[in-house]
Amino acid sequence: MKNIRLILLLVTVPTLLPAQNLQQKIFNFWEHVLNDSLANDTVWAETSAGMEEYMLLFPDSKKEDELLLDLAEIYGRLNRPVKQWNSLLKLLLLHGNSAHAPLARSLLDSINNYNTSKVLDIRHVAALNQALEKPPETDYRHAFINYLNLLVNLDIPSVNRLAVNECRLYLRLFIDDSEDTALILFWKGLFEERSGQTNRAKLSFKLLQKLFPEADVVANSYYQMALLSRDDPATARNYLVELINQFPEHPLSARAQYLFAEIYYNNGALDEALNNFRLILDAFPNSPLCPEALIKISAIYEEKENYEKARHALKQAMLYNVSDKTLKKILKQRIALEKSKSGDPETLVETRLEYVSRFYNDPEAPGQLLAAARESLENLGDREKALQLLKRLIDNYPAGKEARQAMEMEKKINNGQ
Numbered sequence: 001m002k003n004i005r006l007i008l009l010l011v012t013v014p015t016l017l018p019a020q021n022l023q024q025k026i027f028n029f030w031e032h033v034l035n036d037s038l039a040n041d042t043v044w045a046e047t048s049a050g051m052e053e054y055m056l057l058f059p060d061s062k063k064e065d066e067l068l069l070d071l072a073e074i075y076g077r078l079n080r081p082v083k084q085w086n087s088l089l090k091l092l093l094l095h096g097n098s099a100h101a102p103l104a105r106s107l108l109d110s111i112n113n114y115n116t117s118k119v120l121d122i123r124h125v126a127a128l129n130q131a132l133e134k135p136p137e138t139d140y141r142h143a144f145i146n147y148l149n150l151l152v153n154l155d156i157p158s159v160n161r162l163a164v165n166e167c168r169l170y171l172r173l174f175i176d177d178s179e180d181t182a183l184i185l186f187w188k189g190l191f192e193e194r195s196g197q198t199n200r201a202k203l204s205f206k207l208l209q210k211l212f213p214e215a216d217v218v219a220n221s222y223y224q225m226a227l228l229s230r231d232d233p234a235t236a237r238n239y240l241v242e243l244i245n246q247f248p249e250h251p252l253s254a255r256a257q258y259l260f261a262e263i264y265y266n267n268g269a270l271d272e273a274l275n276n277f278r279l280i281l282d283a284f285p286n287s288p289l290c291p292e293a294l295i296k297i298s299a300i301y302e303e304k305e306n307y308e309k310a311r312h313a314l315k316q317a318m319l320y321n322v323s324d325k326t327l328k329k330i331l332k333q334r335i336a337l338e339k340s341k342s343g344d345p346e347t348l349v350e351t352r353l354e355y356v357s358r359f360y361n362d363p364e365a366p367g368q369l370l371a372a373a374r375e376s377l378e379n380l381g382d383r384e385k386a387l388q389l390l391k392r393l394i395d396n397y398p399a400g401k402e403a404r405q406a407m408e409m410e411k412k413i414n415n416g417q
Helices: 004-011 019-034 039-056 066-077 081-094 100-116 123-133 138-155 157-174 178-194 198-212 217-228 232-246 252-266 271-281 290-304 307-318 323-339 345-358 365-378 383-396 400-414
Strands: none
Touching: 019 039, 019 066, 039 066, 039 290, 066 081, 066 100, 081 100, 081 123, 081 138, 081 157, 100 123, 123 138, 138 157, 138 178, 157 178, 178 198, 178 217, 198 217, 217 232, 217 252, 232 252, 252 271, 252 290, 271 290, 290 307, 290 323, 307 323, 323 345, 365 383, 365 400, 383 400
16 A cells, blocks of 8 residues: 555556546545555555545545545544544535535534544634534535635634635635635635745735735735734835725724824834824724724823823723723723822722722722722821721622731721721
8 A cells, every 4th residue: 555646646647547437436546545454544644645636636526525524534543633623514514415414513523522632612612513503505616615714713723724725725616706716815815824824825915906906805905914014014004004095994994093003102103103093083983993092092191101191091981882891901001090100099099999880790899999998098098988998898898808908907997006
């Protein structure tokens, strides 16, 4: 069984086999190798490589479902769970009505649940199951797009490099459909970017921009190019300007403007950063990035020691309908600002209490309440308020270490210490 791939090359010579039987005879050859009881790991490795070549030679093979199941078996024997997982997923999404689909689903679930080298994180499982519960797509091209789209959304680091080759295979099959070609070129660049193939990703995005300048995904390709060029701020800014100028109404334009400002900020150009973060508020007033821009504006003003404007920016940020995560970020930044050398002790206490009121069950709430009690006593000289806050802490969070500290502090206050 040595030099199996060399045998394949000999088999593919037209003079040796009738052209009309070529595909079937090559398939039969690999099936024979697969079922050879004397085969070892070296043979399995060569067999998998040969089958992969077969799929490239005959991308529209009627035997693809059977071949994918065979490959999954070989990858299992070679302990390559990522390739095994991908073969099974591809079989299920491209050939959902195949007689091999039930076995493929069972094997895929086994890999997801029991393999020691798990392919999926817990966050992937729900999305994968949702995709697999849909009725099988009967149109092969649409099924292939759904398969690639799922890989994009799952964003599994170990699968992204394999996904590049799947994009190439799709382009080989359906290059004439310009709308889909633009999308697949973008996905190919995205998979290359995610798998660390930076230069290849840039070339894929540039090819997309050259061939399909009007496609919807071109705007996103400019954004990705800017991300890939962050170490070269001038180049990154050029791509962002291109995006904003060509696609001013695109949803990514606000994000591009934010990244544009962030590049200035990270390079210490505070005035340019400030102007560009402000531009987000003016040009994209309804963007969900406005609160984040105000957080950055506050940080810049704090660096410039303009504390009043820093406070005002954070108060503005709180007027937006923000997520709990962003609200915590704003409140913590307000607390840090008031703790600085320019801080206002009374505002600091009130901000801590606002944090506790909004996030009553947060692990940090007892600590914020204890700190507010101490600051009321030490910085404001308000003994009654300090005792009131300590009692609130003891009553509401009796099991925590902060409650024990509060009881000790309460005792000292009552003893006049």
